Amino acid sequence: MHFEPHTLEIIRMRNAGEFGKITFFQGLSGFTMGDPNQWRMDPKLSGGGALMDIGIYSVNGSRYMTGEDPIWVHAVETKNDPAKFKPGIDETIQFQLGFPSGAVASCLSTYSMNWLDRFFLDGVNGFAELHPATSYDPTQGLTHKGPLNFPNTTHQTVQMDEMSAIILEGKKPIVPVDGEEGLKDLKVIEGIYKSAASGKTVNLQL
Numbered sequence: 001m002h003f004e005p006h007t008l009e010i011i012r013m014r015n016a017g018e019f020g021k022i023t024f025f026q027g028l029s030g031f032t033m034g035d036p037n038q039w040r041m042d043p044k045l046s047g048g049g050a051l052m053d054i055g056i057y058s059v060n061g062s063r064y065m066t067g068e069d070p071i072w073v074h075a076v077e078t079k080n081d082p083a084k085f086k087p088g089i090d091e092t093i094q095f096q097l098g099f100p101s102g103a104v105a106s107c108l109s110t111y112s113m114n115w116l117d118r119f120f121l122d123g124v125n126g127f128a129e130l131h132p133a134t135s136y137d138p139t140q141g142l143t144h145k146g147p148l149n150f151p152n153t154t155h156q157t158v159q160m161d162e163m164s165a166i167i168l169e170g171k172k173p174i175v176p177v178d179g180e181e182g183l184k185d186l187k188v189i190e191g192i193y194k195s196a197a198s199g200k201t202v203n204l205q206l
Contacts, residue, residue: 002064022067030112032114055189072203079092094109
């Protein structure tokens with residue numbers, strides 16, 4: 001998604017100050033899990049549940065949409081079907097993030113609700129929405145200035161072309177795609193799991 005045209009336009013608008021001070025981000029990422037025997041439901045193969053699989057999009061999206069790294073997280077886990085979602089596989093986690101500017105994020109990661117693929121960014125002077133935001137369906141964008149009408153692209157094709165240019169031509173990406181970027185997301189995820197287990201707000205140092 002770091003190379004998706006609608007996403008990059010919203011980042012451009014934010015950097016240009018068109019939304020004013022950013023106050024809020026919402027990220028909804030989820031679908032209803034099907035086959036309970038698939039790799040996603042085996043913690044040895046998946047490394048976790050919905051958060052590691054689909055919730056990562058809201059974690060990362062909160063960072064590139066606000067342009068900041070979070071400094072705290074508070075999370076709550078809900079498990080309505082413990083027989084299906086065994087230990088080590090989270091079913092639903094709601095988490096809030098706080099950013100240095102005072103902006104906050106409210107996000108949901110789940111394996112038990114459909115149609116959750118939406119990003120919403122709010123500023124004092126405007127807003128932006130992506131829905132769908134990260135799925136294989138054509139990305140749709142809207143801001144306070146109207147719809148974003150960029151041609152639909154195959155995300156993976158653009159990603160491979162752009163990452164090849166980074167390696168072969170030294171091109172600088174607008175949103176980082178290096179290992180440090182991934183490590184920051186994993187530190188946030190670690191904080192989410194820690195907060196959900198303890199019931200306490202966890203401070204983050206990315």
